[in-house]
Amino acid sequence: ASIRKRDMNHYRDFLKEEGLTEAYGYQIELVRRVYPGWRALLHHSIANCLATAQPNEEDGIRPAATPFLPRLIAEESAKEFQADLHPETDIGDSNFLDHPHRGITTGQTGKIGIGCVIYPCTLGGVTDKVKQRHPLIGNFVLIGTDVGIFGPVGVGEGSVIGPNCEISGFVEFGENVKVRAAAVLRTVPTAQFRPGRLIVEKDVIIGEEALILNEHTSDLILPAGTSIPAHSHVVNDGEGKPRVL
Numbered sequence: 096a097s098i099r100k101r102d103m104n105h106y107r108d109f110l111k112e113e114g115l116t117e118a119y120g121y122q123i124e125l126v127r128r129v130y131p132g133w134r135a136l137l138h139h140s141i142a143n144c145l146a147t148a149q150p151n152e153e154d155g156i157r158p159a160a161t162p163f164l165p166r167l168i169a170e171e172s173a174k175e176f177q178a179d180l181h182p183e184t185d186i187g188d189s190n191f192l193d194h195p196h197r198g199i200t201t202g203q204t205g206k207i208g209i210g211c212v213i214y215p216c217t218l219g220g221v222t223d224k225v226k227q228r229h230p231l232i233g234n235f236v237l238i239g240t241d242v243g244i245f246g247p248v249g250v251g252e253g254s255v256i257g258p259n260c261e262i263s264g265f266v267e268f269g270e271n272v273k274v275r276a277a278a279v280l281r282t283v284p285t286a287q288f289r290p291g292r293l294i295v296e297k298d299v300i301i302g303e304e305a306l307i308l309n310e311h312t313s314d315l316i317l318p319a320g321t322s323i324p325a326h327s328h329v330v331n332d333g334e335g336k337p338r339v340l
Contacts, residue, residue, distance in 0.1 A: 098189040098210045132192030135178035135199075139186060142168040146182040181205070187234070197240070202229030208252070210235040216242040221263060239276070251297065264309075265290065269297030269319065276303050283310040291315065291331070302327065307337075 097106035107119050126133045146165035148158040165182035173179040178195040180186070181202055187209035192199055197215035201207070204227050205218050216238050220228040230244045233251050238244070239258035249267040250256070257276040264282030274280070278301050282290040291314040293307065299317050301307065302325030309315040311331035321337075323329060332338035 101188065130191075131176045132178065132195045135172055135176040135180065135192060135195055136186065136190060138168055138172035138176075139178075139180040139182070139184070142166075142172075142180075142182040143184070143186070147185075184229075187211075194240075205229035205231070207232045208234035208236065212237045214238060214240040214242075214258070216240070216244070219243070219245045221246045233270075257303075265292040266295070267292055268295045269299070271298050273300045275301060275305070275325065278303065278305045278307070280307045281309070283308055285310070288312050291335075293317075296321075299323070305329065 097103060097109070110116060110118050142165040145161045150157045169180060169182045176195050177197065178192055178199045179201070180199070183203045184201040185206040187207060189209055190207060190211045190213065193212060193214050195215065199213060199215055200217045200219060202218060202220045204220070207213070211232060211234070218230045218232070222228050227247045230246070230248045230250065232238070233254065235253050236250050237255045239256055239260070241259045242256050243261045243263070244250070245263040247265065248262050251268045251270040251272060253270050254268050254272040256262070256274045257278070259277040260274055260279070262280045264284070266280055266282060272295050280293055280295070280301070282293050284290055290309050291312050293309045294314055294316045295301070296317060296319040298319055299321045301323045304325060305323050305327045307323065307329040309331050311333060313331060313333070313335045315331040315337065316335050317323070317337055328340040329337045330340060
């Protein structure tokens with residue numbers, strides 16, 4: 096709630112009510128002085144401002160393009176913190192990068208909402224064409240260690256992606272989707288056609304090591320509230336419905 100309100104006093108009041116008045120100062124010092132993820136995000140904010148600033152018609156400010164400096168900041172930050180955040184990635188407030196020294200990568204057209212917890216992962220692309228080609232991460236999403244998300248994947252608010260998952264292609268998550276460890280969700284292109292989307296509606300739970308592929312031209316839809324058992328192999332039945340092999 097404090098993140099949505101952009102009001103840290105709301106959080107301080109909560110701690111006070113819980114008898115934890117001193118915790119706030121300790122937490123702030125811990126983040127500012129110790130956690131490298133906060134510093135990586137600070138550097139990214141500066142680089143992003145330089146790379147994406149738009150003219151302000153009200154006050155007449157017209158920022159000059161600075162293509163070199165944002166990249167320099169990003170590269171130096173990546174060397175120091177191992178968080179390779181592209182200067183043009185749109186990253187919201189109050190995100191937490193945990194253990195970034197193990198490597199976090201984002202792409203140019205990617206977007207990350209507010210209040211996310213992100214462990215070492217790759218949010219990458221599968222093409223160099225000038226279009227939306229990187230993941231769009233919603234608010235309050237948790238992304239586990241060694242996750243790979245590639246392409247214009249949309250991850251809905253409140254979703255959790257467990258460690259070692261691979262998600263790629265035209266995949267769309269609704270809100271509060273839970274993907275357990277080592278699951279694979281992909282759309283599979285062929286030389287003959289582009290596949291349809293893989294649409295995971297809200298509140299779906301996908302078990303460990305599940306393999307969900309859409310190799311068909313129609314969209315494959317996992318209906319809201321569906322639970323996919325661990326180790327399942329799910330494909331498109333040809334009419335957009337899931338079929339378990």
